[in-house]
Amino acid sequence: MTYETIFTRSLNRRLEKKNMGFRALMGCVVVVLFLCVVVKPYIGPLPFLSLEQSITSGLEMFMSTKGGDEPQQSWSSIVHNLTNSRSQVYDMYGDIIRIHGNSSTIFIPSIHQHITNSNWTTKPYARLFDKTAMKRVRKFTIIHQTLENLPHCTRNFTSPAIIFSTGGYAGNNYHDFADVLMPLYSTSQQFSKNVIFLVADFHSYWTYEYKLILDNLSEHHIIDIDKENEVLCFPRLIVGLKANKELSVDRSLQFPPISTANFTNFLRNTYSSERVSVGNECKKTNTRGPRLLIISRNETRHLTNGDKVANMARSMGFEVVVREIGWEKPKVAKFVNSFDVMIGVHGAGLTNMVFLPEKAVLIQIVPFALDSVAKSYYDEPTKDMNLRYLEYKVSLNESSLYGKYPIDSEIYRNPGSMHDKGWLVFKSIYMDNQDVNVDLDRFRITLLKALELVCR
Numbered sequence: 001m002t003y004e005t006i007f008t009r010s011l012n013r014r015l016e017k018k019n020m021g022f023r024a025l026m027g028c029v030v031v032v033l034f035l036c037v038v039v040k041p042y043i044g045p046l047p048f049l050s051l052e053q054s055i056t057s058g059l060e061m062f063m064s065t066k067g068g069d070e071p072q073q074s075w076s077s078i079v080h081n082l083t084n085s086r087s088q089v090y091d092m093y094g095d096i097i098r099i100h101g102n103s104s105t106i107f108i109p110s111i112h113q114h115i116t117n118s119n120w121t122t123k124p125y126a127r128l129f130d131k132t133a134m135k136r137v138r139k140f141t142i143i144h145q146t147l148e149n150l151p152h153c154t155r156n157f158t159s160p161a162i163i164f165s166t167g168g169y170a171g172n173n174y175h176d177f178a179d180v181l182m183p184l185y186s187t188s189q190q191f192s193k194n195v196i197f198l199v200a201d202f203h204s205y206w207t208y209e210y211k212l213i214l215d216n217l218s219e220h221h222i223i224d225i226d227k228e229n230e231v232l233c234f235p236r237l238i239v240g241l242k243a244n245k246e247l248s249v250d251r252s253l254q255f256p257p258i259s260t261a262n263f264t265n266f267l268r269n270t271y272s273s274e275r276v277s278v279g280n281e282c283k284k285t286n287t288r289g290p291r292l293l294i295i296s297r298n299e300t301r302h303l304t305n306g307d308k309v310a311n312m313a314r315s316m317g318f319e320v321v322v323r324e325i326g327w328e329k330p331k332v333a334k335f336v337n338s339f340d341v342m343i344g345v346h347g348a349g350l351t352n353m354v355f356l357p358e359k360a361v362l363i364q365i366v367p368f369a370l371d372s373v374a375k376s377y378y379d380e381p382t383k384d385m386n387l388r389y390l391e392y393k394v395s396l397n398e399s400s401l402y403g404k405y406p407i408d409s410e411i412y413r414n415p416g417s418m419h420d421k422g423w424l425v426f427k428s429i430y431m432d433n434q435d436v437n438v439d440l441d442r443f444r445i446t447l448l449k450a451l452e453l454v455c456r
C-alpha cells in the first residue's frame, strides 16, 4: 500500500477549488447537451462536444444546423469529460463508439475535419495522483475519426460498456475497494446491471475473488479487453471510474443520489450478511457480550501484546476473536459481519470494515507518525458507512521505534522531514519497521468507550 496521498492532498485541494469553476462550466454544458439531445430530431445532426472546445462550439453547431438542409450523413458523438484529481473519466455516446482492445485504441466518429486529428490518452484507474500505481495501468488512446477512416465493427453491442483496469495496486485489499470496486459501483450503478465490463490488465484471480460483486453489478460476461482483437462497438462507452476520495462512493452526477452506505448495504445483500445494524445484545440478560474482532498482522505493524489486549477485553465482557483475515471474500464478509467492534493496527486489514453492520465500532491503532494516513484512509470513511470510530494513538514509548535511534533524532522529532526524503524512506522507517505494544491501562479506556457505544 502506498501513501502518496499525503504529498498530494494539498495539491488535490487546490485542484478541487479550480474544479468549482469547472463545475459551473459543466452546468452550462449539460444544458447545451440537453437542448441538443432533446431537440436533435428537429434540427438535424448533433454537434460533437469536446470539453476543450466546449460550449461555444457546441452552440455554434446548434445554431448553424438549425436552418440549413439536412446533411445526408446524420451522425456525431459527444464526449463528456468527468476527470478530476483522482481519476480520468470520459463518457462517450451519441454515435457508435468503437474499441480495438489489443491495440488499446478507442475510435470516436466525427464529422468535423478540424478535430479529426485530435487524440489523447487515458488510464482507467482511480489513483491518478499516484505515479507508482499509474505506471502499472494500461494506457488507452482515444482518436476522433471520420467515417471513411473508422475500423469496421466486427461485434455490435446494444448495452453500454465501462473500461477499467485491475492493474495499479489491485490485489491489495484496501486498493481493491478504494481504487476499483467502490469507483466501479459509483460508475455502474446507474445502469441497473445492463452494462458490460471491459477489464484491462485483466487477472483471472481478481475477477474470481470479486465474482459475486461483479455479477451483482453487471448481468453480462466480463471481457478481457487486452486480448480482444475484434473491433467492439457500443452505443455508449465510459473509460475510467468515478472517484473523489479514499474508500468512498462518488455521489456526484448521480441521479438518484447514491452514498457509501448504499455500497456497504449492497455488499451485505451480495454476501447475504445477516446483520444490517448492531443490535442491543448487551442489554438482554443471559446472552453473549458484544463480539470483538482483533485483526492481527504478522509481518509489519504487529501488535506485540495482542494476547494481553484480548484477555483484558474478555475480562471486560467482550467475546473476543483474534484473527488474520484471509482472502475468500464470501467467508470473510459473513465472518466480519458477525462482530460489533473491530480493532486493528493501521493497515489494509481494516478495509474489512466495509462488511461490518452499521453502528459497529472501528478502533484504529495508529502507530507513531501515521496520523495523517490513518485519518484519510479509515477514520473519514467510517462516517459515510454509518460506523462509529475510535482511535488509539500510539505514543513513542509504545512503539518499537523507541530506543532505535538517538534520542534527539529527526525520526522522532520531525517525521515530516522523512517525507521530504521520499516516500520509500518514510515507508521503510514508519510503516515497514514499526511494531506496537500498547499501554494496557490506557487502552482499557478506549475499550470502555467502545463498550459504552455498542451497549448504549
Ligand SMILES: *[C@@H]1O[C@H](CO)[C@@H](O)[C@H](O)[C@H]1NC(C)=O
Pocket (backbone or CB within 6 Å): 022, 051, 052, 081, 082, 083, 084, 120
Ligand atoms: C479533461 O479534463 C481534465 C481536467 O479538467 C483536463 O486536464 C484534460 O485535459 C481534459 N481532457 C481532454 C481530452 O480534454
Ligand SMILES: *[C@@H]1O[C@H](CO)[C@@H](O)[C@H](O)[C@H]1NC(C)=O
Pocket (backbone or CB within 6 Å): 117, 118, 119, 143
Ligand atoms: C495523434 O495526434 C498526433 C498529433 O496531433 C499525431 O501525431 C498522431 O499521429 C495521432 N495518432 C493517431 C494514432 O492518430
Ligand SMILES: *[C@@H]1O[C@H](CO)[C@@H](O)[C@H](O)[C@H]1NC(C)=O
Pocket (backbone or CB within 6 Å): 153, 154, 155, 156, 233
Ligand atoms: C455492426 O453494425 C454496423 C452498422 O450498424 C454494420 O455495418 C456491421 O456489419 C455490424 N457488424 C456485425 C458483425 O453485425
Ligand SMILES: *[C@@H]1O[C@H](CO)[C@@H](O)[C@H](O)[C@H]1NC(C)=O
Pocket (backbone or CB within 6 Å): 102, 226, 227, 228, 229
Ligand atoms: C495482442 O497484441 C500483442 C502485441 O501487441 C500480441 O503479442 C498478442 O498476441 C495480441 N493478443 C491477441 C489475443 O491477439
Ligand SMILES: *[C@@H]1O[C@H](CO)[C@@H](O)[C@H](O)[C@H]1NC(C)=O
Pocket (backbone or CB within 6 Å): 189, 257, 258, 259, 261, 262
Ligand atoms: C441508497 O440509500 C437510500 C437511503 O437508505 C435509499 O433511499 C436509496 O434507495 C438507496 N439507493 C440505492 C441505489 O440502493
Ligand SMILES: *[C@@H]1O[C@H](CO)[C@@H](O)[C@H](O)[C@H]1NC(C)=O
Pocket (backbone or CB within 6 Å): 216, 266, 269, 270, 271, 272
Ligand atoms: C445481489 O445479489 C444478492 C444475492 O444473489 C441479491 O439478494 C441482491 O438482491 C443483489 N443485489 C443487487 C443490488 O442486485
Ligand SMILES: *[C@@H]1O[C@H](CO)[C@@H](O)[C@H](O)[C@H]1NC(C)=O
Pocket (backbone or CB within 6 Å): 298, 324
Ligand atoms: C500468522 O501467525 C499465525 C499465528 O502466529 C500463523 O498461524 C499464521 O500462519 C501466520 N500467517 C502468516 C501469513 O504468516
Ligand SMILES: *[C@@H]1O[C@H](CO)[C@@H](O)[C@H](O)[C@H]1NC(C)=O
Pocket (backbone or CB within 6 Å): 395, 396, 397, 398
Ligand atoms: C509514555 O509517554 C506518554 C506521553 O507521550 C506518557 O504519558 C506516559 O507516561 C509514558 N509511559 C511510560 C511507561 O513511560
